[in-house]
Structures are given as structure tokens and as C-alpha cells.
Amino acid sequence: MLRPVKKRIEHMLKPFPTLYRWASRLYGTVNRSTAPLSPGAPGALREALALAKEWASGDVGDYYEFGIYRGGAFAAAQRACRELGIESVHFYGFDSFQGLPPVEGIDETDGIFYEGQFAAPKDAVVRNLTEEGVDWDRTTLIEGFFSDSLTEEAKEAYPFRSVAVALLDCDLYSSTQEVLSWLESYLVDGSILLFDDWESFGDDGDLGQKRAFSEFLTKHPGLQAESLLSFPPHGQGFVVRRGQ
Missing domain, CATH: 1.10.1200 (Non-ribosomal Peptide Synthetase Peptidyl Carrier Protein; Chain A)
Incomplete structure (x- = not known):
């Protein structure tokens, strides 16, 4: 409504x-409401997870979400796994629970993003996820701005596995850049990346998530990306291909 x-x-x-x-x-x-701000996200997650299961030759890998807001998409991913019979996936959610970091540089372009936007207190998110029936034995929430949480120390502290599906709902060029840089070592052939804010700046490839992903692929020539799906209002998904 x-x-x-x-x-x-x-x-x-x-x-x-x-x-x-x-x-x-x-x-x-x-x-x-705890419903995702992107109405197409739950369907995209289900489709991506179904493909991850179909393509897996062994373990499917894990689910990663960067920017979980009130937890709607995160809960939808778990629900999809239950319905699809995917039992081995662990779910990692990364969020500051304080909203966006300071918006600087090219992220300031048209003023649609601002510091503190999309803030949701962690206790409220935990309550939402509990009400949605998430399995806390398979769930890990990692708190902090990405500049503080996406570290080599985190890789040593948690048993992260390869990416089955990752949802990047982090809005900004700078945040997307940080996520991709950290996530690179967990990307395998067939990993699926869903960019929730791909079209936030329209066709301009020099802004936002489009620019961050383009630069990332240029920096890592052993990786290629194939367009997989789009979802409303601004989302785009890719499957990663990793050269030998």
C-alpha cells in the first residue's frame, strides 16, 4: 500500500x-514492515539458490548478505533454502545496524543516499528474524561498518566457505568496492552475486554498484561475470566464472 x-x-x-x-x-x-525494500529480492534469491543447488557438485557453499536492514531478504533466503531442501548452507549477515556510513566522493552524486539511512537496531533485527523463524544454529550476524568488519581477522575468526549466493544490498560504490574486495577469495566458478542497487543510478556505469563491479573485474582478469537475472526495482544478478 x-x-x-x-x-x-x-x-x-x-x-x-x-x-x-x-x-x-x-x-x-x-x-x-520487515518486507524487503526491493519487492523482487525474495524471488531472485529463491531462483539463485535453486541454481546454486543444481550446479553444486558437492557442498553448495554459504549465503552472504551485505546490508540486511530489517532482515526481510535474509529471512527470505533461509525460507527458500528450507523449501528447496538445502540443508548445508550457513547464513552470514553483515550490517552496521547504524545505517549507511558517511556518503562521500562519487557516492554524493545526487543526494539520494545519506549517512544513517536504512538504520535498524540489531536487537530489532534479531527479533524480526526470530519471528520469521530463522535457524540461529545456521545464522551468524557480523556487526560493523564494512571498513571495520571485512578484515583478514574476520576470515580467521569464522569458518567462511565459498559463496553460493551473495546479496549486496549496500547501495554505495565505496561499500560495494569493500565487499567485493573482501569476498573475492570466496568466489568460485558458479558463485552467484545479486546486486540490489544495480540500477540506482540508471544507465550511468560510472556510479554506484556498476562502477564498483566493473573495476573489480578489471582488477581480477581471472574472473568473468555472466548476466543471470534482473529483479525489481533496481536489481541485477550475475554468475561468476573463474578461469583455471
Whole structure:
């Protein structure tokens, strides 16, 4: 009910960043739903996880989500695995629980993102996930801004395995860059990457997640990406191919 109204208001207020931010905060206060902000995310996750299961020759790997907000997409991924009979996946969720970090450089381009946007307290997220029936024995939430949490120390502290599916719902070029750099060692042939904010800047490949992924692939010539699926309103998925 609220989502179509929100889209219309966003479109009208986009040229006025101060008003846009005020309206965004108001919407976050009024709308307490745990449903993903991207309505196409649950379906995309189910399709990606089904493919990961189909392609796996052994263990499927693990699920990674960067930017879990209120937990709606994260819960949907677990629900999809239950329905698909995928039992070996561990679910890792990374979030600051304080919203976006300071928005600087090219991420400031049109003012649609701002520091603290999409904040959701960790205790509220845990409560949401519990109500959604997540299996806490298969769930790990890692708190912190990516610059602090995506470290070599974290790789030693947790038994991370290869990526089956990763959802990058981190909005910014800088955050996406940090995620991809850290995640590279867990990408195998057939890993699926879902970029929730791929089209946030339209066709401009010099901004946002498009730029971060393009630079990442240039830096790692042994990796290739094949377009896999798109999902509303801004999402795009790729399957990773890793050369020998």
C-alpha cells in the first residue's frame, strides 16, 4: 500500500535532497514492515539458490548478505533454502545496524543516499528474524561498518566457505568496492552475486554498484561475470566464472 506512494514521492522530491531525506526518514518511521525494500529480492534469491543447488557438485557453499536492514531478504533466503531442501548452507549477515556510513566522493552524486539511512537496531533485527523463524544454529550476524568488519581477522575468526549466493544490498560504490574486495577469495566458478542497487543510478556505469563491479573485474582478469537475472526495482544478478 505504502510502496507505490513512496515511489511517486521519491520521484518528485529527488531534485530536492533536503526534502528527499526528510521524506525518507518519515517513511522509515511510518513503515515498520520487515518486507524487503526491493519487492523482487525474495524471488531472485529463491531462483539463485535453486541454481546454486543444481550446479553444486558437492557442498553448495554459504549465503552472504551485505546490508540486511530489517532482515526481510535474509529471512527470505533461509525460507527458500528450507523449501528447496538445502540443508548445508550457513547464513552470514553483515550490517552496521547504524545505517549507511558517511556518503562521500562519487557516492554524493545526487543526494539520494545519506549517512544513517536504512538504520535498524540489531536487537530489532534479531527479533524480526526470530519471528520469521530463522535457524540461529545456521545464522551468524557480523556487526560493523564494512571498513571495520571485512578484515583478514574476520576470515580467521569464522569458518567462511565459498559463496553460493551473495546479496549486496549496500547501495554505495565505496561499500560495494569493500565487499567485493573482501569476498573475492570466496568466489568460485558458479558463485552467484545479486546486486540490489544495480540500477540506482540508471544507465550511468560510472556510479554506484556498476562502477564498483566493473573495476573489480578489471582488477581480477581471472574472473568473468555472466548476466543471470534482473529483479525489481533496481536489481541485477550475475554468475561468476573463474578461469583455471
